[in-house]
Structure formats: structure tokens, C-alpha cells
Amino acid sequence: MKSLSPIILALDTDDISVAQSWIELTRESIDIYKVGLEFFLKHGATGLQRLRESSNFELFLDLKLHDIPNTVSGAVASISHLSPRFLTVHAAGGAKMVQAAVDKRPEIAITAVTVLTSLDQEQLLAMGVALTPIDYAIALAKNSVAAGARAIVCSPLEVEAIRQAVGPGIELITPGVRPLDAEVGDQSRVMTPQDALSAGANYLVIGRPITSYYQKSSEAMRERAIEIRESLR
Ligand code: C5P
Numbered sequence: 337m338k339s340l341s342p343i344i345l346a347l348d349t350d351d352i353s354v355a356q357s358w359i360e361l362t363r364e365s366i367d368i369y370k371v372g373l374e375f376f377l378k379h380g381a382t383g384l385q386r387l388r389e390s391s392n393f394e395l396f397l398d399l400k401l402h403d404i405p406n407t408v409s410g411a412v413a414s415i416s417h418l419s420p421r422f423l424t425v426h427a428a429g430g431a432k433m434v435q436a437a438v439d440k441r442p443e444i445a446i447t448a449v450t451v452l453t454s455l456d457q458e459q460l461l462a463m464g465v466a467l468t469p470i471d472y473a474i475a476l477a478k479n480s481v482a483a484g485a486r487a488i489v490c491s492p493l494e495v496e497a498i499r500q501a502v503g504p505g506i507e508l509i510t511p512g513v514r515p516l517d518a519e520v521g522d523q524s525r526v527m528t529p530q531d532a533l534s535a536g537a538n539y540l541v542i543g544r545p546i547t548s549y550y551q552k553s554s555e556a557m558r559e560r561a562i563e564i565r566e567s568l569r
Pocket of ligand 1: 348513
């Protein structure tokens, strides 16, 4: 089987036709596309199915589920016809919640989101968490993997430590990567895509470093995706 591109393109738009164009323009260098709350809450499963009818791609469904196990189990059942390759849940929901998601659809890689990179040590303390963000992320990752999670979302700066903690069989997915020539934007702790892969990441979630080229031209976006893909070979 052909190995998948390590790039996961974030379809951060609420416009179905824009999302369709982004997929068409990048499909030769990208296999997995991330659909998150912005798109899903507006267009729902029906909108997502429309996207998939126009182009065949692997789905990273980023719904960050976080509720009691019974409710999460029901949510997983409700989206299972979309056959996502990855489905995110919050690791902070606990082992029983993660396990409920896994048990409902074992064929989906339940993907645990550890500590949001928007949370710093001060905010964690205020929430009653005395661990450093990285130690908390490691604890959440281990707990989720023990409950059956097959993938972890973490900051690129935590990839090395989490890889050590969870071993080689778990897929590590990291946002917050920026090619050297890209604008950092609102991301504060970033790493280059090459460095994140060297640190042990399997997949990189990339949005604006590729999608912002769409404003220049379709061809510019297509070439940008190819350029980043080629730099990772
Ligand atoms: O445009 P950019 O490359 O920053 O997009 C990164 C994607 O990864 C966005 O969809 C964003 O919501 C997501 N993400 C992130 N940082 C996290 C978790 C998810 O940037 N800690």
C-alpha cells in the first residue's frame, strides 16, 4: 500500500466550495484532510459527504469530543457512517471516556488531544493542575493509549517526550508547524515540518502555510503544497 503523505491539510473554512477547491488543488501531495468544528457545525455530516463525493480523501474529523462515556459513545455512533480515519476526543475526558469511543468503533483511530497549546502553566495552575504542560501532556497521552487511543495530538515541542512515553506504535500528529519561510501568525510555539518529523511525528497538521496561497492563485496554492511535500521526502 502506498504510504500516505505526512501532511494533513486543515480545511479551516466554512465555505464548501472553497474547501472543495483546496482539496482538488492539493490532492496530488496530500491524502488526509482535517475537518473541524467550523465546517462541521455549519454544514454537518451532509456537507461533509458532499465534499467527499466530489473528491476521494482520508478524513481527520476534529470534533474534540469531551463528555461522559455514554454520550461520547453515542456521538461516535452518529458519525461512524463518515468513516473517519482519525476522530479526536479530549484526553482530559478520562480513560473510560476514551475507551467508550474506542469500543463503539474499533476501526476508527480514536485520537486523543492532550493539552491545548493555548494553555500555559499559569492557566493550568488556576485550573488546579500542578503539573507542567509537558508532564500533563505525557500523563494524558499514556492514559489515553492505555484506554485504546491509537493516535495522539500534541505540540511539536512535546513529540519527542511523548514518543518515548507511548512507544513506536502510536501515531503522533502535530499542529503548530511552520516552514522557515512562513509567517508564524497566531501560533507561538512552532517547529519546522522537517524537525517535527525528525522528533518522531507521523503527521503534521498544516493550514495557513498552504491555504493562504489560495488568495494569490490556485496554481500558487497547488505549487506550495507540492513544495512542502517534496521538502519532507
Ligand atoms: O493555519 P495553521 O497551520 O496554524 O492551522 C493549524 C490547525 O491546527 C488549525 O486547524 C488549528 O485549529 C489546529 N490546531 C492548532 N493548535 C493546536 C491544536 C489544533 O493549531 N494545539
